[in-house]
Amino acid sequence: MLELGAGTGYWAALLARRGVDVVAYDVAPPPSLANAWFAGVQPWHHIHPGDERVVEKWAERSLLLVWPTRNETWASDAVDRYHAAGGHHVVFVGEGPGGRTGDSGFHARLGETAACIACTYGVADMACTCGIDAHWTRTFRTALPRWDGAETMLHVYEPARADERSSSRRRERRNR
Numbered sequence: 676m677l678e679l680g681a682g683t684g685y686w687a688a689l690l691a692r693r694g695v696d697v698v699a700y701d702v703a704p705p706p707s708l709a710n711a712w713f714a715g716v717q718p719w720h721h722i723h724p725g726d727e728r729v730v731e732k733w734a735e736r737s738l739l740l741v742w743p744t745r746n747e748t749w750a751s752d753a754v755d756r757y758h759a760a761g762g763h764h765v766v767f768v769g770e771g772p773g774g775r776t777g778d779s780g781f782h783a784r785l786g787e788t789a790a791c792i793a794c795t796y797g798v799a800d801m802a803c804t805c806g807i808d809a810h811w812t813r814t815f816r817t818a819l820p821r822w823d824g825a826e827t828m829l830h831v832y833e834p835a836r837a838d839e840r841s842s843s844r845r846r847e848r849r850n851r
């Protein structure tokens with residue numbers, strides 16, 4: 676697997692302990708003081724420095740994203756780049772659209788939004804997702820042990836067939 680935004684590498688370490696070959700990256704690998712979440716924390720697994728661009732050279736691996744930062748676009752960019760490079764499975768651990776993980780474009784690309792939340796509900800602080808193609812389709816989802824109040828689920832996506840792809844505006848029309 677390729678894990679991006681791995682933080683302390685706790686997931687990578689648990690997977691490696693189960694025999695999974697994991698290469699993990701973070702834009703600011705701990706204990707770097709540049710990491711807002713984990714400054715000074717010793718990682719559980721080796722974390723390479725790198726951002727969303729690294730997915731292009733590891734497209735033969737499944738891409739793991741655990742709690743990608745809310746309202747930041749790097750996870751959106753990563754799934755686009757990974758798709759374009761021929762990537763085959765995205766594994767996302769976090770919350771659904773409107774939750775505390777990823778930005779609205781990320782969930783739209785994964786095919787999880789029936790409509791653009793910004794335009795449909797007039798939500799001013801969410802980015803418009805009209806016209807974003809859903810390049811991925813969910814093939815599996817399961818609940819995980821979670822902190823109280825968190826909605827953490829594990830989701831698996833594969834590339835959507837051409838006839839399954841649709842932008843949120845078209846999805847909205849279809850769902851009316």
Ligand SMILES: C[S@@+](CC[C@H](N)C(=O)[O-])C[C@H]1O[C@@H](n2cnc3c(N)ncnc32)[C@H](O)[C@@H]1O
Binds near residue numbers: 679713
């Ligand atoms: C909310 S933390 C989640 C960390 C870890 N996946 C977890 O669940 O504990 C988000 C992580 O993404 C990293 N990050 C932010 N922007 C990034 C980027 N462009 N490329 C790679 N990692 C990034 C941060 O440094 C941080 O470690």
